[in-house]
Amino acid sequence: MPVVRASKAFIPTLKEAPTDAQVASHRLLVRAGFVRQLGAGLYDYLPLAKRSLSKIEAIIRQEMDAIGAQEFYLPALHPAEIWRESGRWDVMGDNMFRLKDRKGGDYCLGMTHEEIFTAIARDELRSYRQLPQVWYQIQTKFRDEPRPKSGLLRVRQFTMKDAYSFDVDAAGLDRSYDDQRGAYERIFSRCGLDFVAVQAHSGSMGGSGSQEFMVRTDAGEDLVAACPKCRYAANTETATSRLEALPDQPWEGAPERFATPGVVTIEALQRQPYGVGARRQLKTLVYLADGRPVLAVVRGDHDLNEAKLQTATGASEVRPAHPEEILPLLGARPGSLGAVAFTGAPVFVDPAVAARTNMVTGANEDGFHLRGVDVKRDLLGHGKVAELRTVKAGEGCPRCDGTLDVFKALEVGHIFKLGTKYSDALRANVLKADGVETPIVMGSYGIGVERILAAAIELHHDQDGIRWPLAIAPFHATVLPLGQEPELVQAAEQVVAALAGAGVEVLYDDRDERPGVKFKDADLIGIPVRIAVGKKGLAQGQVEWKLRGSKDVALVPLAEVAARAAALVRQATAGAPA
Template sequence: MTTTVARFSQLFIPTLKEAPADAQVASHKLLVRAGFIRQLGAGIYDYLPLAKRALTKIEAIVREEMDAIGGQEFFLPALHPAEIWKESGRWEVMGDNMFRLRDRKNGEYCLGMTHEEIFTAIARDELRSYRQLPQVWYQIQTKFRDEPRPKSGLLRVRQFTMKDAYSFDVDQAGLDKSYEDERRAYEKIFTRCGLDFVAVQAHSGAMGGSASQEFMVRTEAGEDLVAACPKCRYAANTETATSRIAAEQDGPGLPSPEKFATPGVVTIEALSQPPHGVPARRQLKTLVYMADEKPILAVVRGDHELNEAKLQTASGAQLLRPAHPEEIPPLMGARAGSLGAVAFAKAPVFVDPALAGRKDMVTGANEDGFHLRGVDVERDLLRHGKVAELRTVKAGEGCPRCDGTLDVFKALEVGHIFKLGTKYSVSMKANVLKADGSETPIVMGSYGIGVERIMAAAIELHHDQDGIVWPLAIAPYRATVLTLGKEPELVQAAEEICAALAKAGVDVLYDDRDERAGVKFKDADLLGIPIRIAVGKRGLAEGKAEWKRRGTKDVELVPLAEVAARAAALVARETGVGQA
């Protein structure tokens, strides 16, 4: 395949010397400075030609790997009638995160955040027999989320592009195979895109289902926290991660809880100070939440933090929120700061396993200004409560799988895969006939990749003080050619190199502008083009051009006749394909 030569002088590449004042993360700063994106509104971005080229290459990699596992590409509407979301029950669950609108006939619609319902409806209407399964369907489509706090450029936006795929199987064994196929495809996609990633156990959230994994890139720009063990490679989002903690030595306790006055004491910290002096690790922290608008209690150790995602999993709630201050006294008999779950039976009580077996604990008495001492968790809470993982793990705690210790770090989610099971097929009545003639709900999986997030994550991982350092596979151009002067012989040599590169299938950006060499060098570094070829008088006198890989300091002199073949070989080696 022959590619054409792009001339810098004819392209729209609006580079900037300074990043926007509100840009905090590297990808946001550099995508704006290098002329890849411009902001239209909060969380809404224009993708300019360079960004479009990079995104197109990412999408091509995604398509190749999805097609390799039997995926079939669709393109479905982004505008959805409300009725189909109401069928699954997610019209209410999505809350304010969903953009909603009405048409001229007052019909309710939304802008799709994801497409489980739409694909399930197609499967319901078109798939009749187990003989038609398995199916793997996918699309690359625009999604919308009414993000309350858009920030960090393309990392938290209101409009984005997602590759979402869906598997349809007749049983759990089929889903297990489809899920594994997708997992392996994701590993290939992210590896080919130049990402250093880790697959972690994750919380399924509003998607539902029995299991899920996130593919995370470790970066300070990330908003998720991952707990990982370097010894055994255990890794999980802190929304699901567990750990080992040291056992606490308790006193003998009391025959029954004893009430004592604590006027003005409404925090864990205050109770740990004189005159009471109760260490936080001996206190029970009791929190009231509304799960699908019904009250529940969560109890964790005083020095531990509740993880709301874990509480949502434990309760099985679709919607979870902290109880409002005015909702607490009618239920508990006291205000926050004096709450406890001793012998409490008015609402479900969930107790973190770190408290199992603990005695001589202190908790609120459900009476303002009073607490209880001598609490035995087994005796006083678990007769009415249920043990469930609730706390957020911390760095330095023991790995749950080996004798190692956990590291906790920020990470950016670039992909998420789910075993949905029959959540959507049951609610939307998507059934097929089995071999024995009986009906069974289709067993589904869902698999998402954030296309722009791959681009942004690559920049977070690969940049320096001068600009972007693109992985070859997803760079908007794989080579750039420039001259170190205006002499006709330099221009002629550069033109010939560009033509040879294009003939060899290497897409090339020819910087033909009437600018100083220093300006061209700075822009080449800012744009992050992987291969820089410069033609100067000294090198040309020897029949050579300067060759430099972006991100390195080494400059080589390469014979002009060898430049194109060397570039093509490098592209083939690093991208796995023989042509651009």
């Protein structure tokens, strides 16, 4: 095992981090000399980072290979045609980096590789006998994120392990999907991450089902709803909850229009003289789904979830309508909108209000509302029930009698049952045993490599720096001679040689620095085992053994450290498939 000497290594640590680093992983990666920023969402990975990233990739490879997945390496530069075939050249919009070649042909930088892998399957797979196939690669992806942020957590160029499964039928897909899920659990565990697998929104990938692997951290951008009593856990983009049924006072006859001058908020309608509780109001929101207007109706005190609206409409993109788009459509401004008897656009109604009666909503006339609205009678004739609202912490679990917890989380992996969306689009078919041609049933499975790195730091750090899980630490151990005296240096080099001989990866801090500097850097970089060689200990033939995660310092005979470190490394990196 080669030894790295700190005096020669490029490990540019900093006393102060740039102020624009907001999250712990970003701050520490910069301070500890792992990364530097090149541009918005673009990072230089320096040698320390490269070492850790390579370890993460190695774990991913081992687990992929263990379930029979085969590694590929495909281009990151794609001709536009293949994306046009699947229809995603347009769907991906501004998130895709696009460019032209010298002849004027359209190209893009790959955001993901469903199209490319599916094209290979289409061209090469003919028979069900060749299935299942599970293919993967570890490769660079490019996404022109509207807002890169949080260091490595949201960037424009990143490394993804993406895998694709090809089966004859849904049962085969289920098996491939389960294999991947198992591999993902082992990968994240081995990388030292606590994670939860949650039910997820499929977004632009399409398909029937998907799960995200989430790391619970405030640095994350997703919200997960989870039940501590049962296994239920879902991204709030799909999570549902159990709500108490609300009693409604009876109301005879048709809705009644009443004047509400100047009232344009739920809040205002709650106040006197109206006194209409938010839970008795219908909130009507106007959105454009792929450019076409739609209405979303939720309870007054509930929040619309745009991802759910996207699912309900089947659109690839939804956005709130501008006020000037709303007025001509509904004849009123926001604040007086309602969906009663409105057929000018599709209407979606949240289940929480589907059975309600005697509700109040806008009359589509500025300054007027309607009361006595019976949702089933007045809205569901033309409208459709669809999950639209965002669940909140404290609501009932939809699966048991528990109470939902809602927390922030970072997505590190996502697995999808794609079905035949891409095989249909690209005509990737095989012949079944009965001689009939059938579209290949696909799954797609992604892991963000740099996100694992950053997530591990979010989970494992303290005031002094990073506390790497041993399996993905840039080095297993660091050896610090606490002075330049020949006997110290000689003893340190003896320890270093023994460690290297025992298969331990060592950073040897041979710099002519004061002990304080070496201790600070060792803590900052976060190497799991620190072996300090000082005069006092050496007089007894001992060196200091300290683990980054603990306060305890042990004196260990010089001759025993290597075996001790090797045992620790063996134990911590166990779990690799044979």
